[in-house]
Amino acid sequence: MARPALIRRGLVLEYLTVGWNVIEGLIAILAGVASGSIALIAFGIDSIVETISGVVLIWRLRTEERGELDEEGIERVERRAELLVGVSFMILAAYVAFESIRTLVTAEAPDASPIGIVLTAVSIGVMLWLAKAKLRVGQALGSRALIADSHQTRACWYLSAVTLAGLALNALLGWWWADPVAALVIVVLLVREGWEALSGEEDEH
Numbered sequence: 001m002a003r004p005a006l007i008r009r010g011l012v013l014e015y016l017t018v019g020w021n022v023i024e025g026l027i028a029i030l031a032g033v034a035s036g037s038i039a040l041i042a043f044g045i046d047s048i049v050e051t052i053s054g055v056v057l058i059w060r061l062r063t064e065e066r067g068e069l070d071e072e073g074i075e076r077v078e079r080r081a082e083l084l085v086g087v088s089f090m091i092l093a094a095y096v097a098f099e100s101i102r103t104l105v106t107a108e109a110p111d112a113s114p115i116g117i118v119l120t121a122v123s124i125g126v127m128l129w130l131a132k133a134k135l136r137v138g139q140a141l142g143s144r145a146l147i148a149d150s151h152q153t154r155a156c157w158y159l160s161a162v163t164l165a166g167l168a169l170n171a172l173l174g175w176w177w178a179d180p181v182a183a184l185v186i187v188v189l190l191v192r193e194g195w196e197a198l199s200g201e202e203d204e205h
Helices: 003-035 038-065 073-106 114-141 144-173 179-197
Strands: none
Touching: 003 038, 003 114, 003 144, 038 073, 038 114, 038 144, 038 179, 073 114, 073 179, 114 144, 144 179
């Protein structure tokens, strides 16, 4: 596929990412607040971070599409976008870690959240497809920022599965602690992905 076509495809994927995550984030945060689920709130905030990441990548791809920068300029934009993705991961990880530990210490048991269970189950399929599609386009373009963003989308897939597990265990077995523990697992994933973006590692797994 020619480079202009790849850029257009990347833009379509990022627009889809932004649209889905705005809806997903709002629903997850509202459902998380209503049920007292820190894992669901963290999942929702991650969706907002994913939205910001998508906007950054749209900026990066449109900059190249319009031909406003030479190759060196594109490289600068690329690295700046990659750093923003990494910083967003670390900020989210710090917040989730604090709230998870606080919930475990205070033993705040969340209510069951059927809406959260359905939302995270659907998200598993959507995020997996988006992550694979963005990784392919990022590799074809040689774009570290787009590859890093695909990793963030893949992390959102992991988050969907972990959040779903925590919500299901709480709803079915009454294991309230499964929710904050799931959130702490999310923290580990976020820190790993954030470090890869900040250090410029092109992990292709």
